[in-house]
Amino acid sequence: xxxxxxxxxxxxxxxxxxxxxxxxxxxxxxxxxxxxxxxxxxxxxxxxxxxxxxxxxxxxxxxxxxxxxxxxxxxxxxxxxxxxxxxxxxxxxxxxxxxxxxxxxxxxxxxxxxxxxxxxxxxxxxxxxxxxxxxxxxxxxxxxxxxxxxxxxxxxxxxxxxxxxxxxxxxxxxxxxxxxxxxxxxxxxxxxxxxxxxxxxxxxxxxxxxxxxxxxxxxxxxxxx
Amino acid sequence: xxxxxxxxxxxxxxxxxxxxxxxxxxxxxxxxxxxxxxxxxxxxxxxxxxxxxxxxxxxxxxxxxxxxxxxxxxxxxxxxxxxxxxxxxxxxxxxxxxxxxxxxxxxxxxxxxxxxxxxxxxxxxxxxxxxxxxxxxxxxxxxxxxxxxxxxxxxxxxxxxxxxxxxxxxxxxxxxxxxxxxxxxxxxxxxxxxxxxxxxxxxxxxxxxxxxx
Numbered sequence: 001x002x003x004x005x006x007x008x009x010x011x012x013x014x015x016x017x018x019x020x021x022x023x024x025x026x027x028x029x030x031x032x033x034x035x036x037x038x039x040x041x042x043x044x045x046x047x048x049x050x051x052x053x054x055x056x057x058x059x060x061x062x063x064x065x066x067x068x069x070x071x072x073x074x075x076x077x078x079x080x081x082x083x084x085x086x087x088x089x090x091x092x093x094x095x096x097x098x099x100x101x102x103x104x105x106x107x108x109x110x111x112x113x114x115x116x117x118x119x120x121x122x123x124x125x126x127x128x129x130x131x132x133x134x135x136x137x138x139x140x141x142x143x144x145x146x147x148x149x150x151x152x153x154x155x156x157x158x159x160x161x162x163x164x165x166x167x168x169x170x171x172x173x174x175x176x177x178x179x180x181x182x183x184x185x186x187x188x189x190x191x192x193x194x195x196x197x198x199x200x201x202x203x204x205x206x207x208x209x210x211x212x213x214x215x216x217x218x219x220x221x222x223x224x225x
Numbered sequence: 226x227x228x229x230x231x232x233x234x235x236x237x238x239x240x241x242x243x244x245x246x247x248x249x250x251x252x253x254x255x256x257x258x259x260x261x262x263x264x265x266x267x268x269x270x271x272x273x274x275x276x277x278x279x280x281x282x283x284x285x286x287x288x289x290x291x292x293x294x295x296x297x298x299x300x301x302x303x304x305x306x307x308x309x310x311x312x313x314x315x316x317x318x319x320x321x322x323x324x325x326x327x328x329x330x331x332x333x334x335x336x337x338x339x340x341x342x343x344x345x346x347x348x349x350x351x352x353x354x355x356x357x358x359x360x361x362x363x364x365x366x367x368x369x370x371x372x373x374x375x376x377x378x379x380x381x382x383x384x385x386x387x388x389x390x391x392x393x394x395x396x397x398x399x400x401x402x403x404x405x406x407x408x409x410x411x412x413x414x415x416x417x418x419x420x421x422x423x424x425x426x427x428x429x430x431x432x433x434x435x436x437x438x
Contacts, residue, residue, distance in 0.1 A: 129381075
């Protein structure tokens with residue numbers, strides 16, 4: 001465990017610890033309705049950043065898999081997608097709790113919320129698709145095809161659609177969005193490290209679970225031999 | 226490519242079945258709403274129409290690959306490039322869904338009333354929607370046909386990808402229902418067109434990998 005190769009894990013720990021401490025202690029601007037719940041910015045929004053980045057990584061591995069089919073790339077794509085799902089779920093949970101106390105409802109029909117739910121459905125379908133093959137190579141290839149196809153067909157729209165319609169969600173339809181908070185440098189000091197920190201944590205989770213999967217595959221091969 | 230299209234056309238046994246499927250679905254909707262009596266409110270009319278189209282599309286497009294026997298797929302494989310197969314399938318599905326959608330719309334308008342104020346826009350939107358469903362579902366049916374329990378998988382894989390498209394379609398057709406001017410929906414129409422192109426391009430690129438298995 002040399003520091004040279006694992007500096008980013010240290011960075012992740014430091015940044016997330018900093019986010020948790022500073023996110024709860026550093027003063028925030030007093031805004032109507034939102035009040036203290038604005039601190040959710042440090043936990044909810046980075047989840048979506050992290051999810052998008054990690055799902056993009058998953059698609060990247062899927063494309064590489066189609067070019068050079070190896071079990072390693074398939075596992076990496078799968079584990080990245082799983083981490084992305086976990087982060088998406090956390091994003092939904094934090095967002096839902098926030099909505100309960102600011103909008104008064106756990107869920108509202110909002111393009112962003114629905115978009116997030118659709119993204120979760122797509123990756124749920126990806127997991128289901130993976131489980132319905134018996135042949136490993138076929139499973140790897142076809143789920144890679146679906147991963148790329150679904151990403152290309154749906155994800156861009158999930159970013160475009162909320163901007164086309166009015167929305168309750170901060171940052172859309174004339175609601176106080178991130179640009180209003182931009183003026184507050186205190187928040188920026190916490191928000192950017194939070195995004196980087198949570199994303200790195202996501203990569204770390206992916207790395208650990210991929211390693212576990214590689215070990216399982218090795219054990220399986222040994223048992224067969 | 227043309228030959229492939231003709232091959233597709235020759236096995237259109239499903240066509241009559243699909244026509245009847247649309248017809249009976251519309252009729253069931255008509256009967257169940259007629260019990261309440263009176264005209265459907267416009268948003269409900271719109272939503273019901275698209276749901277009927279969605280399910281018809283999934284059923285029709287699923288036939289594309291699921292019906293193919295293993296032997297015939299191998300035969301195509303020796304005959305043509307995979308790109309030609311996917312383009313032909315997309316074209317065939319697009320024409321099929323276009324026909325089904327228009328017939329569906331006509332029937333639907335006859336039995337449930339036609340509150341549409343801007344018919345050309347609505348029909349154009351239905352056309353774009355049918356082509357969009359065809360492009361999306363063709364590759365999905367190719368994927369699903371490789372897996373076990375493929376008919377469930379078809380809906381599970383297809384619906385989430387189609388929801389964004391469906392939202393845009395419903396928005397535009399609501400505009401057409403209310404007779405808003407064309408500028409109100411031109412942006413969404415362009416997005417739909419772009420989306421169709423993206424999906425076709427991605428299908429074109431990805432299908433050879435699917436085909437190899």
